[in-house]
Amino acid sequence: MTAVAAPPEAAAPTEPPVHKPSVRKRLVPYWLLLPGILWLLVFFVLPMVYQASTSVQTGSLEEGFKVTWHFQTYWDALTEYVPQFLRSLLYAGTATVLCLLLGYPLAYLIAFKAGRWRNLLLVLVIAPFFTSFLIRTLAWKTILADGGPVVAVLGKVGFLDVTSWLGVTEGDRVLATPLAVVCGLTYNFLPFMILPLYTSLERIDTRLHEAAGDLYARPATVFRKVTFPLSMPGVVSGTLLTFIPASGDYVNAELLGSADTRMIGNVIQSQYLRILDYPTAAALSFILMAIVLIMVTIYIRRAGTEDLV
């Protein structure tokens, strides 16, 4: 939307400055960033330090918790909850792939084919955010209710036979199964996939498509060689925005799942609130962060957007 009207100064810093700016001038950006830094310090760094400390404490509510550098907690937490970790990554990964498959054509349509409907369609993509996350998830319970129209149709066309053979649904129901949880995740995080994809696609100069056509590329080749590579930044940011929150989500598993679809977010929640084992909860959070960070780093290295632009 704003990409066309890029201010000319934006390109200026790409040229290395000829003379060194004065100290005062160099400090200006830091001053401007001060509120943001303070914000991050209070609401990001401090909680992280506090959680890091909690994760190496031992004790109980009665006796209090003290820092004893008990790193064993990490190992215990990791080995104890391997299934939930794997499940979280599997569900979040599946939901991300589904989001990409559903979101890409939609973003493509909005960016290139929607014409005057473009803004309306964008509003529709964002519209679900006008209601709360919880309400939207609860709505799925009604949509997927046993014996409801959706489940009845899926059962009639044999879809449920296939999914239940795959082990992702249970008999003739969808609710309280892995399929319901993955669907919920996909639905809730779809806009986070579509919006970055759209911004990426919308910036592509359509003259490139024409040029590719002039060079006798078939539409499929144009997509493979031109459109898709140019939309990679959108694909990367979209998948990250979907995968990272989805892997820590616990609402969908809580409301749409059952005892054997619990994700790591549910474990952290119950460790923290139910069992009151704050060190384990904190350690699990850090392990999750580490796993996600490692996966994301590898992913960005491999998908590397730098050399594509």
Place this chain on the structure above:
Amino acid sequence: MEQFEPGSLSPPQLAAIRRSLASGRGALTRRSLLRAGGIGALTVGGLYGLTGCGIPPAKREGDATTASDDHSASEKEIDFSNWTEYMDTSDDEKSRPTLEAFTKRTGIQVKYTEDINDNVEFFGKIRPQLAAGQDTGRDLIVVTDWLAARIIRLGWAQKLDPANLPHAYANLIPQFRNPDWDPGRAHSYPWTGIDTVIAYNAKATGGKKVDSVTQLLDDPTLKGRVGFLTEMRDTVGMTLLDQGKDPANFTTADFDGAIGRLQKGVDTKQIRRFTGNDYTADLDKGDLAACLAWAGDVVQLQAGNPDIKYAIPAAGYLISSDNLLVPAHAQHKTNAEKLIDYYYEPAVAAQLAAFISYVCPVDGVKEDLAKIDPALADNVLIVPDKEMAAKSHAFRSLTSEEETAYEEKFTKLIGA
């Protein structure tokens, strides 16, 4: 050939990427900023923060430290935190008749907040302040037995003054008089009693009656449509009763036996879900054919759906209560005690019970309730009769170690 200039594709984007890649001296890059901020924070945080954190022990010396300067006489007010839909309201839902009558009589303004949705979450919310020995800003809270027991055990509840509680002392029904976690009700008084029973949707079961935990766990016609509660004491307690054990007096082996029995139900997919309050919607729709349920919910559900039925198992049922507590360091204890006592006057209690339809803990409420609605006075789920009272069982209090160990086993069962 303008279009082949890479810069014309997306100048701002290209510029941004170049900028972030170029680590030119003096240029403010995200990376250098993060590094500077990170190192600074880690040194400060690492040295001071990491060892400085920690949670102080809960127990302070004696009861004296939990008491506060009571400002009741000078400040005619109370902050009262309660669960949602746990107070009578007028038809237009704009006023709360019993609370207003209290203010009119005593001149004490009540700031009534419905900010309790879940025991564990509420405890998570107030714990940091209580642990730090600070006022939570609440003079009166309502929490379920086990949490009340924990708060009292941790020394975070103020001792109540019996002199301010004549009605409460006289009218509390015998069932609730002497819980093992608060002998003689020194720190707490029940707001309502909660029966845990079996509820079923007759339409979903095909008219079949469901009246035991055994049936919930074994009846093949209910497969995948059975719900149990995420409250450990309700789910395990009802299972213990079904196995002929007494929830008021059981061993760890008994507990493990009940968990094993339930685990089988999870493994065979007989149990669909473990739920909190949200089972009501599932039961109403028929996604759950039968489940453990709280009687007050059943009464409210029945009003809208005649298919909802309940059964008291022959083995008995579990009774617990939601209890009024004055948290440590609350500022208006005497006012809070006056309010507790007020709700133990039978006429007031009847008005409340008629509205919220949970077990009324006040003796002699039946006549007043009959004046409002005779049907309610005869409902054993609100005013338990002798036979009903005889079948009720309480879950014993747990030590801190037991609580942790049991909760761990139970959360494994429910999947997290």
